Structure formats: structure tokens, C-alpha cells
Amino acid sequence: MGRQLKYDQARLAVLNVIAEDRLRPGDKLAPERQLISRMNCSMITLRKALESLEREGMLERSVGRGTFLKRCVTNDSRSGKILFLNVNRPGDLSYPPPRAREYMQFYFNERGMEFQYLQVSSFSNEIVKEAEDVLGILLYGWLSDDFMKSIASLKIPMIIVGNSRHFSGIPQVELDIKACAELVTEDLIRGGARRIVLFNSAPDYYPSYDLESGFRKAMKRHGLNENAESVIFMTDGNRGKELDRLIPAYMEYDAMIFELGIYYSFLAASRINHWNLKQKIGISPLSIDFIDQWNCDLVRASPDTIFGRFRQSIFEIASNMLLEYILSSREMKTIRLKPEIDHGLEEE
Amino acid sequence: MGRQLKYDQARLAVLNVIAEDRLRPGDKLAPERQLISRMNCSMITLRKALESLEREGMLERSVGRGTFLKRCVTNDSRSGKILFLNVNRPGDLSYPPPRAREYMQFYFNERGMEFQYLQVSSFSNEIVKEAEDVLGILLYGWLSDDFMKSIASLKIPMIIVGNSRHFSGIPQVELDIKACAELVTEDLIRGGARRIVLFNSAPDYYPSYDLESGFRKAMKRHGLNENAESVIFMTDGNRGKELDRLIPAYMEYDAMIFELGIYYSFLAASRINHWNLKQKIGISPLSIDFIDQWNCDLVRASPDTIFGRFRQSIFEIASNMLLEYILSSREMKTIRLKPEIDHGLEEE
Numbered sequence: 001m002g003r004q005l006k007y008d009q010a011r012l013a014v015l016n017v018i019a020e021d022r023l024r025p026g027d028k029l030a031p032e033r034q035l036i037s038r039m040n041c042s043m044i045t046l047r048k049a050l051e052s053l054e055r056e057g058m059l060e061r062s063v064g065r066g067t068f069l070k071r072c073v074t075n076d077s078r079s080g081k082i083l084f085l086n087v088n089r090p091g092d093l094s095y096p097p098p099r100a101r102e103y104m105q106f107y108f109n110e111r112g113m114e115f116q117y118l119q120v121s122s123f124s125n126e127i128v129k130e131a132e133d134v135l136g137i138l139l140y141g142w143l144s145d146d147f148m149k150s151i152a153s154l155k156i157p158m159i160i161v162g163n164s165r166h167f168s169g170i171p172q173v174e175l176d177i178k179a180c181a182e183l184v185t186e187d188l189i190r191g192g193a194r195r196i197v198l199f200n201s202a203p204d205y206y207p208s209y210d211l212e213s214g215f216r217k218a219m220k221r222h223g224l225n226e227n228a229e230s231v232i233f234m235t236d237g238n239r240g241k242e243l244d245r246l247i248p249a250y251m252e253y254d255a256m257i258f259e260l261g262i263y264y265s266f267l268a269a270s271r272i273n274h275w276n277l278k279q280k281i282g283i284s285p286l287s288i289d290f291i292d293q294w295n296c297d298l299v300r301a302s303p304d305t306i307f308g309r310f311r312q313s314i315f316e317i318a319s320n321m322l323l324e325y326i327l328s329s330r331e332m333k334t335i336r337l338k339p340e341i342d343h344g345l346e347e348e
Numbered sequence: 349m350g351r352q353l354k355y356d357q358a359r360l361a362v363l364n365v366i367a368e369d370r371l372r373p374g375d376k377l378a379p380e381r382q383l384i385s386r387m388n389c390s391m392i393t394l395r396k397a398l399e400s401l402e403r404e405g406m407l408e409r410s411v412g413r414g415t416f417l418k419r420c421v422t423n424d425s426r427s428g429k430i431l432f433l434n435v436n437r438p439g440d441l442s443y444p445p446p447r448a449r450e451y452m453q454f455y456f457n458e459r460g461m462e463f464q465y466l467q468v469s470s471f472s473n474e475i476v477k478e479a480e481d482v483l484g485i486l487l488y489g490w491l492s493d494d495f496m497k498s499i500a501s502l503k504i505p506m507i508i509v510g511n512s513r514h515f516s517g518i519p520q521v522e523l524d525i526k527a528c529a530e531l532v533t534e535d536l537i538r539g540g541a542r543r544i545v546l547f548n549s550a551p552d553y554y555p556s557y558d559l560e561s562g563f564r565k566a567m568k569r570h571g572l573n574e575n576a577e578s579v580i581f582m583t584d585g586n587r588g589k590e591l592d593r594l595i596p597a598y599m600e601y602d603a604m605i606f607e608l609g610i611y612y613s614f615l616a617a618s619r620i621n622h623w624n625l626k627q628k629i630g631i632s633p634l635s636i637d638f639i640d641q642w643n644c645d646l647v648r649a650s651p652d653t654i655f656g657r658f659r660q661s662i663f664e665i666a667s668n669m670l671l672e673y674i675l676s677s678r679e680m681k682t683i684r685l686k687p688e689i690d691h692g693l694e695e696e
Contacts (some may be wrong), residue, residue: 075478088536094641095446102443102467119450130423240649264642267615268649293442294612294642301588301616 010049013039013110015326018069029067051258068290073112080135081114087141092119099291099317107319123150131156136322158324159332161318163207173318173331177207177285180339181214184257184282187341189222189305191253193280201259204232211259211284220223248274257282284308285339289315309342358397360389361675362462366417377415377669418658423461428464428483435489438469444488447635448663455667471498472597479504484670486671505673507680509666511555521666523631525555528656528687529562532605532630535654535689541602549607559607559632587613595623605630632656633687637663657690
């Protein structure tokens with residue numbers, strides 16, 4: 001590793017310690033010995049980093065008394081940036097939740113890095129240009145082979161945020177959707193359900209396959225009947241009308257599992273149709289990242305419903321992981337978050 | 349007006365014309381005479397602006413042939429910035445829709461300005477610092493008197509995006525919520541409804557008051573009975589439970605109007621309670637800015653429902669207005685967008 005890279009990493013690692021310890025101007029930094037072990041670097045490298053931050057006016061070192069924070073990271077003291085690429089097929093826009101974007105912006109800014117969000121539909125010169133002074137990339141959305149091949153050629157630390165196909169050598173933070181569907185199905189079976197239907201999202205939506213396979217795995221394990229009719233893939237057309245036609249065919253079933261987006265359409269269709277269904281309802285998955293006011297209200301008002309829920313945020317974990325990747329240059333491993341069962345959200 | 353300011357405005361106005369005409373590198377700009385009338389400036393000012401853009405390498409002027417676009421606005425050629433302040437009470441976060449934020453970022457970047465989004469809970473030195481090279485400010489969220497007093501002292505062109513109290517001298521782009529509630533109520537009355545209840549959001553949520561007053565206005569006009577029981581203000585607690593208790597008291601009513609957020613909780617509660625309601629349902633307001641995938645699915649699956657709908661985006665209009673404000677230094681007037689009635693969203 002080049003010397004300059006090592007010092008740049010150490011500088012960022014000191015900023016990270018300051019952020020982790022929530023230091024305010026005037027506060028004293030942890031002793032050097034502790035910093036060395038937390039940053040996993042040599043005393044020489046640490047001292048170079050502290051000197052450089054002292055020159056920038058962020059730290060004040062006083063012989064015998066220690067090192068003090070003089071001022072927080074400001075716009076001017078930021079160096080290097082993180083690129084968040086939201087890759088979407090044309091005409092099919094999806095976005096990270098606003099709260100997650102706030103989090104990432106704050107997380108990296110606080111640690112002395114710019115955070116740049118870019119919406120793209122294909123690999124382009126714009127990305128190459130923006131990637132010039134980039135320390136790391138977070139990838140989100142619809143990732144094609146071609147796109148990934150081009151982006152990987154940039155040789156920048158990168159992490160895929162969210163479920164997508166796996167690309168060799170690129171670490172990912174994703175939800176274990178299969179385990180989630182399995183858990184919800186198991187819970188319904190334990191509650192006495194034998195005939196269960198899964199209303200799944202569109203077949204080309206990446207997590208649909210995992211949802212189906214988790215569901216079928218749990219059904220098979222208990223020797224329960226599952227066939228082509230057990231899993232419905234909804235199109236992106238008028239889902240209300242589709243459900244009007246489909247639901248009556250499943251009146252004799254014991255339980256229904258919905259993908260969260262489909263559950264919304266189901267609720268609206270239910271009110272019109274007065275189906276008066278007696279089935280148990282399961283929903284998979286509910287991710288902490290998408291719990292906004294509306295989702296929260298909706299879910300809270302569903303007391304007899306079983307949720308497969310993820311309590312950790314893929315955006316938080318991916319941010320932490322990308323920083324560690326940048327600071328340590330160590331290869332990262334894909335993380336698959338585990339779901340749990342939740343019988344209605346508890347009060348906040 | 350200072351000369352420099354006039355030239356800076358003219359430079360931005362040329363970039364605006366380039367963006368409006370969707371010019372690509374190699375394309376020819378409109379004739380100078382047309383530019384002068386569109387930009388409302390003198391020939392001297394226009395020429396100074398064109399010269400400055402030629403020096404920056406963006407334009408190429410060729411005597412007798414005209415002015416050509418050489419390259420688009422890039423990161424490096426941006427000057428000045430727009431600040432979007434999302435002001436929230438602590439612990440009560442709300443966000444502009446991601447698509448709106450994209451739009452604003454793109455709109456201002458394309459016209460040679462940075463776009464900076466900042467989440468704040470009070471007026472602080474951070475804002476003063478960020479406001480140094482700011483051309484204009486968009487204000488969104490929970491605006492208190494104290495906050496507005498401080499921000500107004502910065503003497504920067506600013507526009508309030510969305511419904512809030514009015515502050516003298518600060519133009520606003522807002523939804524006419526009162527007209528929306530009135531329209532939905534009128535439509536239900538025309539359909540034969542006599543006893544109508546409004547399930548409103550929390551009393552301290554700014555648009556609640558307008559929703560109530562539009563509803564009562566329509567009821568009064570038709571000599572229909574409306575009293576304390578006709579408008580329910582929901583708290584932010586467990587709305588499902590609240591509705592369990594409230595809905596049975598309105599079984600004999602002809603129609604129910606819901607604020608969109610409350611409608612979500614109502615749908616979830618309906619499924620559990622099997623109320624089998626026969627009432628007509630009205631929803632007010634549905635704003636184009638908040639029509640995301642889920643809202644769209646939900647609404648599309650509600651064919652017998654009456655929506656008070658806004659087809660224009662407050663974020664788009666506010667961006668256009670702020671730019672005009674910056675370019676012309678003319679005082680802007682508050683714009684209140686008008687609603688229309690929609691019996692279910694048409695297919696896209």
C-alpha cells in the first residue's frame with residue numbers, strides 16, 4: 001500500500017473515532033495507545049494523521065495534556081467522496097427511502113467525506129467523471145451484468161445495497177427474503193393453516209423468486225400441498241382488478257401471504273368487495289427502512305396479522321461496511337440480514 | 349442593481365434558455381434578438397453574458413453564423429447554489445417525496461446551480477454558513493415565527509413550498525386544501541349524501557384547519573347539518589384502535605371523507621372489523637407529488653371513491669418561481685394550486 005493512501009486512511013479513521021465517540025469541540029480524544037488499537041495502525045501513522053488534522057485546524061495537541069477537538073468537520077475540511085448510484089431501468093423509478101438517504105449523507109459528512117447521490121439508467125461518462133475522487137461506491141437498484149462489468153472496472157471499493165443478483169467479488173448487504181417467507185409460512189402452519197396461497201410481486205422483481213422459494217420450502221417440510229396455484233405473481237397493471245378476480249378462488253384457503261406492496265392493493269380491493277375473509281394474513285417482508293408514517297399506521301392497524309420483519313437497516317449496515325472497507329482495504333463479505341416474526345408492531 | 353449582479357443574472361438566464369430549449373452540444377442558440385426579449389435584458393448585458401460563457405468554454409460564437417453550445421453545464425461550471433431547507437420539529441420527521449427532490453436537483457444543476465438539501469430543526473450558524481453563496485432558498489416543513497424571522501433577515505430570495513402559515517413578504521406555493529375539501533363535499537352532496545363526517549388529521553397539522561373549513565362551508569351552503577361530531581381530529585396515536593371505536597358511531601351516515609393518511613389506517617382497520625360499510629367515500633387531498641407506487645396501487649384499487657386531486661407539483665412550480673425570482677429580482681406572488689375531482693385514477 002502506498003504511504004499516502006495509508007495516511008489518508010488514518011486521517012479518515014481519526015475522523016471516524018471522533019464521530020463514534022460523539023466528541024464536540026473542546027473534548028479530549030482517546031489516548032494514542034487506544035487510538036492505535038481501534039484504528040489498527042502504527043504510532044507513526046497515527047501521529048502523521050493527527051499532525052495533518054492539526055494543520056487543518058481541527059485538532060489541538062498539547063504536550064502532556066493530550067489531543068483536543070478544536071472544531072467539527074465542516075464543508076471545507078471534507079476530502080474525498082462517497083458515490084451512491086441509484087440504478088433504474090428507464091420508466092421504472094424507485095428510490096431509497098428519504099430517511100435512509102439522510103442517514104447516509106449525515107454518516108459520511110460527519111466523517112469528513114462528501115456524499116453524492118446520482119440517479120442513472122446505464123453506465124456513462126458522467127459516472128466515470130464523478131468517480132474521479134471517489135473513495136467508495138454504494139450501488140442500489142436494478143443492476144445488469146453490463147452495468148456491473150463497467151463499474152467493477154473502476155477498481156473502487158463498492159458495496160451493493162439491497163437484494164439483487166450476486167456479482168462475484170462485490171460484497172452485498174441484503175435481506176434474507178427466503179428466510180422471511182419461510183418464517184411467515186411456518187408461523188401460519190403452526191397456527192393451524194394447511195392451505196396457504198402466496199400473492200407475490202411481479203416475476204421480474206428480484207426478490208419474488210426468494211419469496212416463492214422460502215414459501216415452498218416451509219410447505220414441503222410440513223408435507224403440505226403446494227402447486228402452481230399456490231403462488232400468484234402479480235403484474236404491474238391494475239392490481240385491484242386482478243385481485244377482484246383472484247381472491248374468490250382462494251376462499252377455502254386457511255391463510256394468505258402478501259408481499260407488502262401487494263397487501264396495499266389488497267386492502268383497497270377488500271373494502272370495495274366486502275369479501276369478509278376469515279383467513280389468517282401474513283406479510284413478507286417488512287423492512288425497517290420502509291417504515292414511514294403511512295406504513296406504520298397501516299401496520300399498526302393490523303393487529304391479527306403476521307409480519308416477517310427486518311429490524312436492521314441495509315443502508316446503515318452498508319455505510320458502516322463501506323467505511324470499514326475504505327479504512328482497512330480488507331475484502332468484505334456479503335451480509336444477509338435475518339428476519340423475525342412480529343405479530344403487529346409494538347407501540348413506539 | 350449592481351452591474352455584477354445583472355451580469356450574473358444574465359449568465360443564469362442564458363443557461364435557463366439552453367435548458368428550456370433542450371439544447372445539446374453542437375446546437376445553435378436562438379437569435380440574440382429573441383434572447384433579449386426572453387431574458388428581458390439589454391443587448392449589452394446579453395453580450396457580456398455570452399462572452400463570459402464563451403470564456404468558460406461552454407459556448408462558441410462565430411461571426412455571421414451565430415452562437416453554438418459547445419458543452420453542457422458540468423459540475424465545474426456551476427456557480428451559486430440553491431438551498432432547500434427541510435425544517436422539522438425534533439422527533440417528527442417528514443420529507444419531500446424522493447421524486448420531487450430528484451426533480452429540483454436536476455432542474456437547478458441543469459441551469460448551472462448547485463442544489464443543497466439540508467434537514468434542520470431550528471435556525472443555526474450552519475444555515476448562516478451554508479447561505480453564504482446562496483442564490484435562493486426553498487423552505488419546507490414546520491415553519492415557526494422565530495425561524496422565519498431569522499431566515500428572513502438573510503435577505504435572500506426565498507419561497508415557501510407547501511402549506512403553512514403565511515409570512516408577510518415571503519411568497520408561497522401551496523395547495524388550496526380548503527377548495528379541495530369543499531369540492532369533495534360538494535360532489536358527495538350532489539350524489540345524494542346528507543349526513544357526512546370528515547375524518548381529519550391531527551389538529552396541530554397545518555392543513556387540518558383548511559380541510560375542516562372547506563367541508564363546513566360546503567355543508568352550510570346546502571343547509572346541511574354539521575356540528576362538533578361532523579369533524580373528527582385524529583391523534584397520532586394508534587389510529588386503528590381509534591377508528592375501531594369511532595366508525596360504528598357513524599354507521600347511519602351517508603358518506604365519509606378521509607384525509608389521505610387517515611384513509612390508510614381506515615383501510616387496515618376495515619379489513620379486521622368487517623364493517624361492511626355502504627357509505628360513499630371521499631378522500632382529500634391527493635397530491636401529484638405523493639403519488640408513488642403504493643399510493644398509486646391503493647388509489648387505483650378504489651374505483652367508487654371520490655378524490656380531491658392536485659395535478660400540479662408544488663415542488664416544480666416553486667423551483668420555476670424561485671428561478672424567476674432570482675433572474676428578475678421581481679417580487680413574486682403566492683400561488684395556491686387548484687384541485688379537481690377525480691373518480692378514481694385513470695390508467696397510465
